Amino acid sequence: MTDWFAQRVLSWAERYGRTDLPWQHERTPYRVWVAEIMLQQTQARTVIPYFERFTSRLPTVTSLAEAPLDDVLSLWTGLGYYRRARLLHKAAQKVVHEHNGQVPNTLDELIELPGIGRSTAGAILSSGFDQPGVILDGNVKRVLARFHAVDGEVRRAAVLNQLWALAESHTPNVRNAAYAQAIMDLGATCCTKSTPNCSQCPISSRCEALDADKVAQYPNPNRPTSVRHETLRLLLIVDAQGRSLLQRQSQDGLWGGLWLPIRNESNACIPELLIQLGIDTEQNRREETLAPFIHTLSHIRFEVTTHVVYLAEEASLDSSRDDLVWFDSDDSPSLGLSKLTLALLDKVQK
């Protein structure tokens, strides 16, 4: 290992690197895998409590593979990007069936697993197996874009290819796990997006961006994606016992596989919806419309209008539909819920 860059970053990490992250201890390929999936587009501080709870409940690949999907999504509730949970679950079953329950340790095999792309595969190889593996996440992209003054929107393929080549050129084939952690720590704690600490940076003496006094300009920002505006009409039905009717979303799309109040896309009237759900429309009920509010996602602005129907009696539900469930927060069944659903249920509780 002769790369000056890697030497400096490794030495820096020996003093200033993070050592208290839960996936750095009891390090196994499975725990590293789970952590890397949770860490996709999600900051470490947010991931920590989810990782602890997830690996405590599902400590092995086999336990994850055998768990109901609802349990996995329940452990993911609030973390976002729920497709990651579905793909992780599917990948665990694939590992059990095709790899004898052992997390594979080659780049090709890892990328074949759902939810694992090039960077995550590199992270699992290096951090999980201490084998050579190249990472190009947001941290590494920022460090490299600054160090080499890489121009152009980072999301463009030409720029990405350039960054991958640079990442590969700097990645040593020894101390693989240490370097993987070191380069990410540098980006996360020193070469930060805003107000980077160049004075304590181990590679600042050869940083092209710093040399040109243009650190803040790298990486060049992507053109902002346009925000979509949508309305979300929800029907929240509460029965006499205080249970709320939830419906499972399709596996694809927003909140896939999660349980939400009834979505009323077509703006149908309440009696019509109740009939569709198989609920007796003759019984007494009280209705209320909650004040509309804005729910923002990364690129969608939902104006949420919630109509609440309180049933006075026991509701007869069409038992042939497995996409409906009466949810009792005291009973707390294992279901994946979005933050939006949690907020709405909280409003109805009082």
Next chain:
DNA sequence: CATTCGTGGCT
């Protein structure tokens, strides 16, 4: 190649 996925923390 551009868009679609959640949520929270930051400035």
Next chain:
DNA sequence: TAGCCAAGAAT
């Protein structure tokens, strides 16, 4: 405070 964007992958 209203955006910006994090340990990205799938389509």
